[in-house]
Amino acid sequence: EEKLNFSLKQTEMAFTLLVLALALLNEGQAATETILDKADILYYTPGEIDSDNELLIDLNRYELLEKIPLLAYKQYKISKGKPYREGVKITDPSFYMVPKDGFEKKKTSLALNETEKLCDAVTAYHKNGIYAQLGYSLLAKENVDVAPSITYLFANYPKKVTFKAADIDxxxxxxPALTCDIETVDPTISIDAYFEYVLHKSGFVGADCIPNTEVP
Structure with a gap:
């Protein structure tokens, strides 16, 4: 089972925002893009899922953004990062994250099979691009070709989230335990909002290990 395991201290910084964001996760942070005045800065919100699978977001510990109330943040200067691939410069306007040759045959590039399509959660994450982001990031950084197991991630979602901030309760x-039927989730709960924290705590495995047919 191959888990995504990026670390700012142990690996070179990826050039793309996606890989940079995933790298920040293993520093105990969840990354988010925020529209602010400063260019070249990736802002990310702190938080961590504990051993009881409960997520704590305590804004009292961090500086608050004046323009966006109740959003604590830390930041990383993107231009400080180092390209993870030899021959690529931080000033390049673009580059191929993974080689073009054989791209269509990679496991992440393949269409979902009919059984996987029956799992609404897998279909949703395949359509919104998270499935591709996970698979291609791991392929680019570690040269590991897997189809990401979305059901594994759902199985590791926090069971409770506590949000703390000054002057409010x-x-x-x-x-609730997540299933393939995402319509059963309380619509007031944003599942995607906690995705980065789950990835940081549990990483992810390939669908050949945990099939994308049901949440274990």
């Missing part, structure tokens, strides 16, 4: 959300 704690906001607690209880998340």
């Amino acid at each position: 704690d906001v607690v959300s209880v998340i």
Whole structure:
């Protein structure tokens, strides 16, 4: 089972925002793109899922953005990063994250099979691009070719989220065990909002290890 395991201290920084964001996750942070005045800065929100599978987001520990109330943040200067591929410069306008040759045969590039399509959660993450981001990032950085197991990620979602901030009562959300039927999830709970925290805590495995047919 291959888990995504990026670390700012152990690996070279990826040039793309996606790979940079995934790298920041293993520093205990969840990354998010925020529209601000400063260019060249990736802002990311702190938080961590503990051993009881509960997520704590405590804004009292961090600086708050004046323009966006109740959003704590840390930041990383993108231009400080080093390209992960030899021959690529940080000033290049673009480059191929993975080689073009054989791209269509990679496991992430293949269409979902009919059984996988029956799992609404897998279909949704395949359509919104997260499936591709995971698979191609791992392929680019570690040269590991897997089709990401979305069901594994769902199995590792937090069961409770506690939001702390100054001058307000704690906001607690209880998340039921997730299944392939994402329509059963309380619509007031944003599942995608916690995706980065799950990735940081549990990494991900390939669908050949945990099939994308049901949430274990």
